[in-house]
Amino acid sequence: MDTQLSWADHRIFDGSGEHFIFAVEDASLFCLTREARETLSRWRTSKSIDLDKIPSPDLEVLEGLRDAQILVPASREKALPPQLEPGSVPLSTLVLEVAQDCNLRCTYCYADGGTYGAVPCLLAPGTARRAVRFLLDNSGDRDHVTLIFFGGEPLLNMPAVSAAASEAISYGRKMGKAVHFSLTTNGTLLNPEIVTFLHANRVSVAVSMDGPRDIHDRNRPDVSGNGSYNEIVSRLGPLLKDSPVPVAARVTLAPDQWHRVVEVFDHLIGLGFHEVGIAPVSPVSKTLLPTVGQEAALLRDFRLLAGRFVAHARKGLVLPFSNILDLLGRIHLGQTKTVSCGAGFGYMAMDAKGQFFPCHRLAGEADFCVGSLETDIDTDSISSCLGSLNKGRKQSCCKCWARTLCAGGCHYENHLRENHLGLPRGTSCKFIRCWLDLGMKTYAELRTDGAIEAMGRRLEERAQC
Amino acid sequence: MPERRQRLAGNEVRLIENPGLREIKVEFHAAQELDMNKKLTSMLVIAAMFLGLNTNTAIAKDIFYYLGYGVVQVVDGDTDAIVADIPVNGWIRESAFTADRKFLYVVTKRHLIHKIDLAEKQVVSTIDTGGAGWDRFIYGFDLAPDGKSAFVNLLSRTTQKGEVVVTPPMLAQIDLQDGRIMRSIEMPWGSTALVSVKNSTNIYVIGKDIVKVDVSGKEMKVIGSYPMFEKKWNILPLWDNTMENGGVFMANYYTPELMGLVSIDTNSGEITDTPLEGAPVFAYSVMSSPDKKKVYAVMDELIVIDLESRSYEHVVPIPEGTNYAINISSDGKKIYVSGGGSTTTVFDAESLKPISVLQMESDGMDFRRLTF
Amino acid sequence: MKNKRPIQALNEKARAIQSLAEGEKKSVEALQDGPPAMPLGCTTIFDTGWETNPRPTYPIGNCQSSAKDFHGCAGDCWWPAQVPDGLTNHEDFDKQCPNVARDWRVMKYD
Numbered sequence: 050m051d052t053q054l055s056w057a058d059h060r061i062f063d064g065s066g067e068h069f070i071f072a073v074e075d076a077s078l079f080c081l082t083r084e085a086r087e088t089l090s091r092w093r094t095s096k097s098i099d100l101d102k103i104p105s106p107d108l109e110v111l112e113g114l115r116d117a118q119i120l121v122p123a124s125r126e127k128a129l130p131p132q133l134e135p136g137s138v139p140l141s142t143l144v145l146e147v148a149q150d151c152n153l154r155c156t157y158c159y160a161d162g163g164t165y166g167a168v169p170c171l172l173a174p175g176t177a178r179r180a181v182r183f184l185l186d187n188s189g190d191r192d193h194v195t196l197i198f199f200g201g202e203p204l205l206n207m208p209a210v211s212a213a214a215s216e217a218i219s220y221g222r223k224m225g226k227a228v229h230f231s232l233t234t235n236g237t238l239l240n241p242e243i244v245t246f247l248h249a250n251r252v253s254v255a256v257s258m259d260g261p262r263d264i265h266d267r268n269r270p271d272v273s274g275n276g277s278y279n280e281i282v283s284r285l286g287p288l289l290k291d292s293p294v295p296v297a298a299r300v301t302l303a304p305d306q307w308h309r310v311v312e313v314f315d316h317l318i319g320l321g322f323h324e325v326g327i328a329p330v331s332p333v334s335k336t337l338l339p340t341v342g343q344e345a346a347l348l349r350d351f352r353l354l355a356g357r358f359v360a361h362a363r364k365g366l367v368l369p370f371s372n373i374l375d376l377l378g379r380i381h382l383g384q385t386k387t388v389s390c391g392a393g394f395g396y397m398a399m400d401a402k403g404q405f406f407p408c409h410r411l412a413g414e415a416d417f418c419v420g421s422l423e424t425d426i427d428t429d430s431i432s433s434c435l436g437s438l439n440k441g442r443k444q445s446c447c448k449c450w451a452r453t454l455c456a457g458g459c460h461y462e463n464h465l466r467e468n469h470l471g472l473p474r475g476t477s478c479k480f481i482r483c484w485l486d487l488g489m490k491t492y493a494e495l496r497t498d499g500a501i502e503a504m505g506r507r508l509e510e511r512a513q514c
Numbered sequence: 515m516p517e518r519r520q521r522l523a524g525n526e527v528r529l530i531e532n533p534g535l536r537e538i539k540v541e542f543h544a545a546q547e548l549d550m551n552k553k554l555t556s557m558l559v560i561a562a563m564f565l566g567l568n569t570n571t572a573i574a575k576d577i578f579y580y581l582g583y584g585v586v587q588v589v590d591g592d593t594d595a596i597v598a599d600i601p602v603n604g605w606i607r608e609s610a611f612t613a614d615r616k617f618l619y620v621v622t623k624r625h626l627i628h629k630i631d632l633a634e635k636q637v638v639s640t641i642d643t644g645g646a647g648w649d650r651f652i653y654g655f656d657l658a659p660d661g662k663s664a665f666v667n668l669l670s671r672t673t674q675k676g677e678v679v680v681t682p683p684m685l686a687q688i689d690l691q692d693g694r695i696m697r698s699i700e701m702p703w704g705s706t707a708l709v710s711v712k713n714s715t716n717i718y719v720i721g722k723d724i725v726k727v728d729v730s731g732k733e734m735k736v737i738g739s740y741p742m743f744e745k746k747w748n749i750l751p752l753w754d755n756t757m758e759n760g761g762v763f764m765a766n767y768y769t770p771e772l773m774g775l776v777s778i779d780t781n782s783g784e785i786t787d788t789p790l791e792g793a794p795v796f797a798y799s800v801m802s803s804p805d806k807k808k809v810y811a812v813m814d815e816l817i818v819i820d821l822e823s824r825s826y827e828h829v830v831p832i833p834e835g836t837n838y839a840i841n842i843s844s845d846g847k848k849i850y851v852s853g854g855g856s857t858t859t860v861f862d863a864e865s866l867k868p869i870s871v872l873q874m875e876s877d878g879m880d881f882r883r884l885t886f
Numbered sequence: 887m888k889n890k891r892p893i894q895a896l897n898e899k900a901r902a903i904q905s906l907a908e909g910e911k912k913s914v915e916a917l918q919d920g921p922p923a924m925p926l927g928c929t930t931i932f933d934t935g936w937e938t939n940p941r942p943t944y945p946i947g948n949c950q951s952s953a954k955d956f957h958g959c960a961g962d963c964w965w966p967a968q969v970p971d972g973l974t975n976h977e978d979f980d981k982q983c984p985n986v987a988r989d990w991r992v993m994k995y996d
Contacts, residue, residue, distance in 0.1 A: 509898075
């Protein structure tokens with residue numbers, strides 16, 4: 050075995066009485082004894098270590114670090130991860146904007162009231178069917194795909210939704226592929242018939258609700274300026290009752306609301322939602338950019354929820370906080386990313402006119418149109434539009450310990466901040482690192498006292514969604 | 515003493531060769547139908563041929579066979595030129611000549627047995643020892659005296675329920691007409707080569723130890739073994755030139771301290787160990803000089819071992835690089851190193867200088883000799 | 887108190903990496919005892935192989951076998967990690983380039 054070793058990129062976390070080490074390239078997480086931590090700090094500054102010259106007891110620790118691939122042969126070439134080509138990844142998910150229109154006027158909407166800056170229109174049922182066939186035809190040898198009904202407000206166009214669903218079932222059966230349905234709705238147009246449809250097709254529904262009435266109504270008024278909270282709550286019951294799949298609440302909060310995250314979470318769980326995911330708003334305008342204090346408040350509340358997650362786990366319960374579940378799942382498996390998300394790589398969005406975009410958020414941004422149902426998806430333009438957005442980003446990321454977990458962040462967020470708001474690169478980085486750090490410490494805490502054992506499989510399933 | 519019979523000019527001639535003395539005693543018996551003139555002429559012809567006998571055995575004609583990849587190449591031992599190519603499917607490992615020297619059997623890809631007609635210079639039959647769900651791997655091959663069957667050491671492999679199963683090696687006798695296994699006996703793991711001994715009444719299987727198997731009866735029976743493993747011998751017995759080597763199988767072995775030579779006299783069955791003095795050289799294979807005073811070894815160098823002093827007398831680098839196999843002209847004057855890469859170098863045995871280099875068609879394994 | 891290892895794997899990736907290291911140690915032992923089955927392999931006995939020549943003799947510092955007996959090493963699966971294995975997956979590997987020193991430019995393997 051090679052005894053000339055050097056340090057692989059890693060980060061040390063010191064908790065209360067616990068020490069952890071995260072190896073960046075592998076996304077592997079290890080726990081260190083106090084002695085090992087102390088030994089490590091003595092040797093860390095050496096650029097090169099020759100195991101043959103190390104005395105016991107340090108040798109045992111350094112050999113353990115070698116076995117953990119944190120000390121690696123100096124000769125080892127850093128193999129560059131393979132460059133993913135959009136063309137090489139078959140489609141797995143298609144977001145269908147069944148309605149480029151909406152009956153609400155949420156203050157932070159990135160879709161200009163659902164229209165994506167264009168004339169309001171609805172997806173024709175025939176086009177919806179074509180889109181479904183397109184998804185299945187381009188899914189390679191995947192045995193299942195996902196269709197996401199989106200908008201605007203998808204319930205404004207049930208004819209297209211049911212056409213797409215029936216096409217998916219019959220065409221999917223012909224191709225031997227299963228189709229999973231998801232739908233994101235503002236909840237104001239739910240009715241018994243729609244609920245029956247959703248339950249019958251096992252659609253995974255996310256209802257956009259922002260918490261207690263005051264927060265929700267401020268964020269999500271209807272076209273007349275009235276709050277939508279009451280309307281939604283009055284219609285929610287049948288959707289939640291006897292649902293064959295979990296129903297989630299999807300929350301968006303403005304920075305000045307970030308100090309109420311725990312309250313929002315509790316409120317929505319109280320309404321009966323099976324899971325709650327909370328997103329900090331995308332800064333569609335300068336007013337939505339957070340201050341340092343507001344970011345700190347958000348992290349504080351996330352930390353509280355993470356702590357509660359751990360407490361629940363010790364009792365064998367799972368706190369249904371989407372954010373932490375998703376993150377813990379990835380940390381559990383040690384999933385590394387070379388691209389920040391699937392946008393353009395198996396994940397596509399189609400607007401009501403049949404034009405393709407790498408994702409639902411980039412839809413409507415002309416620069417990011419990458420094809421249409423008529424002309425097919427142009428994988429070169431996926432590479433070029435994402436490429437120009439991310440030019441040089443890998444270089445900026447190359448020293449960051451979080452790079453294999455973050456891989457550059459949401460394209461749309463970056464586009465908003467850098468291209469629309471003219472901010473320099475990296476304004477989200479600190480927050481992202483804090484969030485990932487929180488996830489690691491939460492995971493480490495769960496792991497070291499064994500609370501994660503029961504949850505392991507659940508997290509694996511989550512990570513593979 | 516080895517004896518050869520040959521027809522020369524219609525007369526049957528018995529040549530008795532004593533290699534030690536380089537002397538040829540000749541007896542010949544004239545065929546009865548010849549008239550006196552013919553008899554005289556033929557006697558003169560014979561005499562003329564024998565004139566040079568004590569200094570060069572012009573009668574002895576060496577033909578060498580280069581065992582390559584997809585090809586056997588024939589090298590004329592007088593001119594050292596490649597005179598023919600015999601296409602063969604696969605990479606050659608084992609080989610054995612029939613007693614009448616008309617056929618050469620080669621094993622390729624460790625499982626195909628090809629019979630080569632040396633006059634026609636082509637493969638005339640092939641047996642695939644694999645089949646019926648079994649992969650077979652042949653390590654060691656020798657022909658029974660009647661040429662109708664062969665003794666092989668076989669490893670067998672199959673898949674059961676998605677798992678690979680490798681059965682222990684077995685010494686098997688294979689019918690060369692139909693390819694079926696006539697009988698077999700389990701051998702220890704590590705069995706890699708074999709030699710037939712005492713007119714094939716015994717087979718010695720060489721692996722971690724040498725296992726002696728009596729094959730003369732109805733059943734094959736292990737009758738003894740010669741220890742090697744407990745003596746920490748490491749051996750690569752992959753090059754078998756027993757036939758050319760005066761019926762003696764010889765290989766070099768290594769212990770942590772030294773290199774030695776182990777030889778099996780296939781006439782008597784006797785096994786001899788000759789540990790050598792001095793820091794070991796590196797060698798793949800060895801062969802005796804015809805006078806049995808020297809042993810030549812080959813890997814990156816050509817090495818001359820003096821048997822009397824048990825020492826390495828000369829070490830000469832091979833300019834072309836590593837070779838696997840070694841052979842020697844029947845008169846002992848030319849040494850051929852071959853196999854490994856695609857070159858065969860001919861050395862002058864006296865001066866140990868390279869005389870010529872043959873560029874072979876492919877890389878190769880071994881270099882065999884037939885002498886007429 | 888349980889005698890803790892200095893470095894303990896926490897997530898699945900870390901476990902996989904540590905078991906790799908354990909597995910490597912085990913396979914070295916495994917090759918040394920028990921029926922070795924297949925393949926035989928220079929790696930299991932004494933030969934340093936054909937990358938470098940450790941001997942102070944010709945060819946000094948480099949074993950020319952690395953070019954010269956490529957097929958000899960591949961055919962019987964002597965170096966299963968470095969060259970195509972002739973016993974199982976690449977029985978006819980030699981056919982695409984039977985003379986390595988002459989035709990190495992056309993040699994192909996992953």
